[in-house]
Every structure is written in C-alpha cells, then in structure tokens.
Amino acid sequence: MNPESFKVDILAFAAHPDDIELSCSGTIMKHIAAGKKVGIVDLTQGELGSRGTIETRYAEAKEASEIMGISVRVNLKMADVFFEINESNKRLIVEQIRRFQPTIILANAIEDRHPDHGRASQLISEACFLSGLKNFETTWENEIQVAFRPKSVYHYIQDHYIKPDFAIDITEFIDRKIACIKVFKTQFYDPNSKEPQTPISGEEFFDFIKGRMLEMGRPIGAKYAEGFTVERRIGVKSLFDLE
Secondary structure, X not given: OOHHHOOOOEEEEEOOOOHHHHHOHHHHHHHHHOOOOEEEEEEEOOOOOOOOOHHHHHHHHHHHHHHHOOOEEEEEEEXXXXXXXXXXXXXXXXXXXXXXXXXXXXXXXXXXXXXXXXXXXXXXXXXXXXHOOOOOOOEEOOEEOOOOOOOEEEEEOOOXXXXXXXXXXXXXXXXXXXXXXXXXXXXXXXXXOOOOOOOOOOOOHHHHHHHHHHHHHHHHOOOOEEEEEEOOOOOOXXXXXXX
C-alpha cells in the first residue's frame, strides 16, 4: 500500500451522517477551494434516528459529499447511540487515520445535546493519540500500518453553544452549506414529509443554524463563521498572523 495515494490534508470525523454538514461543511469547502484534500469518516449510519432509513442516509450523504467536493467518505458502521469508547472502536478509527494520514483532524463537539457527540469527541481524540504509538499494531488491506499521529485535533461546535477558541469565515460558502444540509430531506424540514416531528425537522431550525453562524462571525468581522475548540494551545509565528 502506498500511503501517499490515500493521503488527505483534513480528515473530518462525525458520529452521524449530517454532523459535518451542519457544523463544519463551510470550513471544509473553503479549504477544498484552497487546494486541500478532505475526507469524511462517519462513525455510525444514524440508524436509530426518528426519521429516514439507513438507505436514505447513505443517499443523502453521497449527494452532500458531491456538493462539498470531498475526496472520500467512509462509514465505520458503529452502533448508533450504543457505540462505546473501547479498544475495538479505537482500532477502527486508528485504521482510518493511518490510512489517510491527515495533518488535521476535525471531530465532534466536546459535549452536546446528543450523547453520541461528546462520546465520539472523546473516542476520536483518544484514537488520535493511540494512532501515534508504533507498538499498537493495525493492518489495512493485509499490510501492517505505520504509526501516524495528526498534527492537530479541532472540535467543531454543534447544538449546544460552546465558546470557540477560533472561528473560520465561511461567508463565501454559506449558500452551498445550506444546500448540503437541505440534501438531508429525511432529517430536516420537508413540507411534504409525513414523518414525526423532531427538534431539528422544523423550518425554524435553519434560522437557528444561520443564527449560530452569525454569532460566530460577528466577533471576527465576518458575516458567517464556524467555530472550533482546540485540545492544545495554538502557536503562531507572528502577531500579524492573528485576525
């Protein structure tokens, strides 16, 4: 296996298909537009969601991936709601980190309304550390993988407000981000849907999403932004690197 053929610059992990689209798809599209290669790894198929099916989730995720322009999307098929922070699940994540060798990892919010989000955040973070240990052996396509640890792990912000450590201006990509979200017709507002109402299925949920991005953007002088928290202090080469 030639790792370079699989390498991405950013690997974004999500507990469920649509977490990325809601929380950091603008950031992903901005970096793709700048020439970076991005992949997504969904931990679960979202099979316990109140609306839609596994099949519709895959179809929606595929369409959203095409809008974003990502290079690859993988689903690890962990148990929705019931996945645990254990060795087998860490191993599944480490395999993907070593396979794609990203410089940057994006992960779920450190805590949130949905319990999967905070648990996924911890699981991904611990797997990133484990991935750098040469004596923790994993294989991919029948070959032993090389130990690899990403340079940085950043956590996007989801339903609950968390004060961001930094924010990315995504104003230029707001329309495409909303288009990515609307692709998930089974999960979000669809006037023709006969499925049960949920906290995210009303039309007003899009007002919340835009309001959150306005809130993140205002302090940095941008109309719309996405916020992130960090695991370690960020270093810059110059004061002038700060906006």
